[in-house]
Amino acid sequence: MIGGSDLLRIENLNISFSLLGGKIEAVKKAELRVLPGKVTALVGESGSGKSVISQAVMGILPQIASVSGKILFNDTVNGNGPVDILSLPRDGAQIRALRGNRMGKIFQEPMTSLSPLHTIGNQISEVLTIHSEYKKDERRERTEEMLGLVGFAKPSRAFDMYPFELSGGMRQRAMIAMALICRPSLLIADEPTTALDVTIQAQILQLLRELQTKLNMAMLLITHDLGVVANVADEVVVIYHGEIMEAGPVETIFRRPAHPYLKGLMSAVPHFDMQRGERLKSLREVPVNVSNLLEKRTVDAESQSGTILSVRNVVKSFSARSSSWFGKSDANLTRAVDDVSFDVRRGECLGLVGESGCGKTTLSKILMRAITPNSGGVMFNSSDGQQIDVLAASGHELEELRTKIQMVFQDPVSSLSPRMTIQNILSEPLEIHDRGNAKSRSEKVAALMAAVGLDRRYLNRYPHGLSGGQRQRIGIARALALGPEIVICDEPVSALDVSVQAQILNLLKDLQKELGLTYIFISHNLAVVDYMADRIAVMCGGRIVELAPRNQLMQSPVHPYTKSLLAAVPFPDLDRPLDFASLISSGASDKRNWGTQFRDDGDVSSLAAADLGGGHLVLARRNVDARELRP
Known part of the structure; x- marks a missing residue:
């Protein structure tokens, strides 16, 4: 009983x-x-x-x-x-x-x-x-x-x-x-x-x-x-x-x-106390074999310091139209991306964090040329010396750019066609860009499967026949098919279990090292970004409010929004409980809870990036001395 x-x-x-x-x-x-x-x-x-x-x-x-x-x-x-x-x-x-x-x-x-x-x-x-x-x-x-x-x-x-x-x-x-x-x-x-x-x-x-x-x-x-x-x-x-x-x-x-x-x-859980170079211990490791991928690139110290992508003053507004059947309609402009500027260095992983609706995904779509911004500029510096204006590229130049910047999407279910086999999904980019013949494409698909640790027997399956982690690996393999230089990862592990998440994160790290890739890693999970990124940009309300090397941002955050994000991360540690009393009920992005030196009070031009040294930038009032902002 x-x-x-x-x-x-x-x-x-x-x-x-x-x-x-x-x-x-x-x-x-x-x-x-x-x-x-x-x-x-x-x-x-x-x-x-x-x-x-x-x-x-x-x-x-x-x-x-x-x-x-x-x-x-x-x-x-x-x-x-x-x-x-x-x-x-x-x-x-x-x-x-x-x-x-x-x-x-x-x-x-x-x-x-x-x-x-x-x-x-x-x-x-x-x-x-x-x-x-x-x-x-x-x-x-x-x-x-x-x-x-x-x-x-x-x-x-x-x-x-x-x-x-x-x-x-x-x-x-x-x-x-x-x-x-x-x-x-x-x-x-x-x-x-x-x-x-x-x-x-x-x-x-x-x-x-x-x-x-x-x-x-x-x-x-x-x-x-x-x-x-x-x-x-x-x-x-x-x-x-x-x-x-x-x-x-x-x-x-x-x-x-x-x-x-x-x-x-x-x-398998990423945490903030991990040492640089320490790996997550996945329950089931994914073997990585990139020996047959022709795009393998080594990134030396000299090229590491070079800039592969420059983003300057990008603005994107959307109009939300409120109307009734017979009444007048009013268009309300919302700035999803508001005067965003940053550089991505070759071979690094730049983390982009923030709450839903802060503009992370809109910015990534602008970089992919899926959305056209209202204003601003994006320049891509190819490894072969080409400089491409991302927003102005057309014809052959745009086609070439598409092979250089690829994306891994958040939801592997909706980003993979349910009507295509894995073989067709991986060979499709090669066919669109007329790479090789049928035999060479088949060999490349097999090499891609080996690169993400999947057996060739999965090639005749459809996406629904794979687990969530396997589907995400197919999404990564498809992004690598054309030999890109930059891979934008948009919340690639947010829908995965902690053990599968560890697999995918370790896989992405191994591929970056072996293929000399550059990542822009988008997530709202700060522990994951801390594990993956070299530098981290924090985004709120369409603007980058803080940008710094990973260690600096995690140990000495300056902006109140960054501090709120870090305070809300639950640790798998009984000695570090969440401080529920200090959590802001109105949300981290409520500017009323920020100090006056970080608020624009309706005048967005009153804010500018203050340089705190060592690559640490924070959005604050123009008249504030940077020394006053240092933690």
């Missing part, structure tokens, strides 16, 4: 799926517990069975699933004692009374979990319609109260908004409000912060902790981020390929990890 102190106990849980290729055992003899008012973190890689367990607890497994074991839920509110969820009729009255009422769930991707056709208020109050007898006005009142509780400044206005009108962080807050509207005793949070910026993630974690205390609620937190676990969890359960490897209090798990898999996971 369930222990008197356990809210949820899973005993000898087995889940399998019968498919055409045979039976897949997703979960094997799993056992775990969640205590009332406490947080149990379920940690593991994609495909380890975490989400399947959460679906079993909620009673929403697909029909093809075969389940055995016990899931005992001991919610004292119903007064009936422990109930075995697996024994309840599927979609019967009993399970529906628990689901959404006594058990709530936050899903990983709020945009696909919320209906685009209904307002936020309608979707949250619908839960009350199903599980309560409140009248319409009372439902609205309770919903607005919950929206205020999860951090909406104007709940009555948010009630009538649609999901597309909210940012990612606000959508996730709406999902939390929907899960908590009936004050459940158990909240299941399935990767609740994976797709969020580091500052928004810290706010959501702080919110969940506060609500958990306020509502005396237990939480089953599903994640692969050990930094999040260290800051939130009371107990930790580590799962691998459907089997529980290790479980215990958070203190024991982090200070005395016993299982090799858990130790491997911890070694």
Whole structure:
């Protein structure tokens, strides 16, 4: 029987799926517990069975699933004692009374979990319609109260908004409000912060902790981020390929990890204390073989100091048009990129960090000639002595430029055609630029597969037949096909598990060294950028607010925005918890929280890059002495 102190106990849980290729055992003899008012973190890689367990607890497994074991839920509110969820009729009255009422769930991707056709208020109050007898006005009142509780400044206005009108962080807050509207005793949070910026993630974690205390609620937190676990969890359960490897209090798990898999996971996480040249310890290393790639270049000290790309005063504005069916329309100009200037040195990795919406991706598209800026200049210096005006290039010159600058995209699923085999995807750039004949192209594709550590047997597969990490390696191989000199990596590991992330980061480092590549590495994960970059540029509101060598920026940040980003990074270390009290609830980009020497107060021309020496630049008022800004 369930222990008197356990809210949820899973005993000898087995889940399998019968498919055409045979039976897949997703979960094997799993056992775990969640205590009332406490947080149990379920940690593991994609495909380890975490989400399947959460679906079993909620009673929403697909029909093809075969389940055995016990899931005992001991919610004292119903007064009936422990109930075995697996024994309840599927979609019967009993399970529906628990689901959404006594058990709530936050899903990983709020945009696909919320209906685009209904307002936020309608979707949250619908839960009350199903599980309560409140009248319409009372439902609205309770919903607005919950929206205020999860951090909406104007709940009555948010009630009538649609999901597309909210940012990612606000959508996730709406999902939390929907899960908590009936004050459940158990909240299941399935990767609740994976797709969020580091500052928004810290706010959501702080919110969940506060609500958990306020509502005396237990939480089953599903994640692969050990930094999040260290800051939130009371107990930790580590799962691998459907089997529980290790479980215990958070203190024991982090200070005395016993299982090799858990130790491997911890070694795969990039952190700020890493020495220069130290490698992440990936669970499964990717062998790199570039011997057959003709574009292998060595970068000597002399050429390393040269500038490969110069960006000067680039501006890009977008017009957001607000109009009604019959009324007038007004165009509001938003500067996505605002007077940005920097240089990229040959052979280096320049990190570009900032929150979503700061202009990172827009800037990368300008460098790729996918977007034309309003003004500014971009010059590319080729290794063969050519100087190309990126924004003015046309005809053969533009075609040549396309081979010199390539991009690795954030989402390997949407950036690879589902209708093409891996062979076709990798040979397509060679065919477009008329490189070689069919035989030489086939040899080049095989060499590219070897370069990213994939077997040739994958060539006849389609992207959906590969894992996330394998798809991202195909994206990297495609970017290398034409022998580029610069590779722009736009959030290339943000959607990957920590172990696969370590593989890809090590692979990118090895390829840079072997092929003499130059990287512009875009990310909102400062620990990842710290591991990859030589210099880091911090972007906020379309402007670069600070640019410095990696060590200088990490150890002595000057701009308040940079300091806020660093303060919001969760460490997988119990001795370095997040300081939730110092986090800015309005966000790191709220200029009201900046010192007067960093604010423009409506006059953007009043700010300029102050040189603090050693290549450290910070955006500040023109009349401020640089010596006053030094930390």
